[in-house]
Amino acid sequence: MGERLRNKTALVTGSTSNIGRAIAEAFAAEGAHVLVSGRNRERGTRVVEGIRAAGGRADFLAADLDGSAAASRDLADRARETLGGRLDVLVNNAGVYPAPPTLATDEATFERVYAVNVKAPFFLTAAVVPGMAESGGGAIINLGSWIARLAVPSGALYSSTKGAMETLTRAWAAEFGPMGVRVNAVSPGVILSPAPAGGAPHPGEVMMKGTPAGGVGTPDAVAHAAVWLASDEAAFVHGTVVDVDGGRTGVAVIAA
Template structure:
């Protein structure tokens, strides 16, 4: 690694597994002091132990973000303290994915998914972005999704929350960009950890038929995109959603 985030501090929500974990590990490997955050203490401790064993700096802050301003602000405060007084990079990654059909979605499920996927990052950003302005600037990276722009039969509720996050990315870039805070997003495609036998799960593979990649992506692919957006290499990038989806939303490959 080249130390692209040397001296930076970062909070990555939902980073005890999968994409969030990959982002936290990649940021730490590039020199950032990272706060790993999630609901499960044991998994968080394991991620932190792995980062430290590799020579990186990390701390765990437990958080079960439910959309309330109180819990979002508490995480912001605890992470700021753990990171020595400032957060340079915020990654809004935490989310939930119940996928009932529209007619089968209860009001409680609707409220829960929007609370975790939209309200929590909204109020976390509302707390952290102004602090970034005061400290001289920062970077915010949101997580969107390929199904916010390519309709699928199931997942209307989830995809609408990710569409909201991509819209907030542009709105926050306009609001905070002139004050020194860059805001962008990564839109993952079908992302699954590598299987133990080296093959992609059947459903994921089917969903990637007809794409240039032809197969599912790994959490590392998203982490590398987030790293670029967090680094000075992306200093001229504002309000952009970077598709890391194997071409799923933008390209159709016709087999001969």
């Protein structure tokens, strides 16, 4: 157990699996009291049990962040109540990734993706910032994506939502920084859970050939960046998008 987030409280949305789970576990390992949140109570309970078994503090809050302001405000209210009135860190991680091509995207799909990926974190952030400011400050970490800047086929809808979140990161840093609330983002690249030994290479490996890292990343890589942004070590960091992508977007990729 570390102490970089000792005595801090945190809410991580969409943290019942993958990147969100890794962030919640990493926060708890650094001393934070973490609220694991998501739609699946069974998976959330398993994450909480694992954190507690490792000596950390965690609770689960079921939430379906459908984009309505009411759902976001409800989660914010329950989070503050569970944490005794103070929330120090919010990680806007929850998201959906249907990836139809533009010509095959219907209005219902468009609205759902924007509701979950943009509207929900927008109203959740609005709901938690006043309390953070009142208690002396806080940190908000958004999840962007490498495909917000490096396009892939059939990624227009999803990548546009992540571009919106990276833009909101900078806008919110300007808006909330004077209130003591830092806002930054992590932009993951091709991130996969570790594959079983002897398993076939994942198609994502092809996308990472020729990059400095030479292969895909794991959720822990994103979690380490999130811990730093949430900690006092990043106290002078505002409006920054930290690329955790193995060099995929920042370095010329030369195919072998």
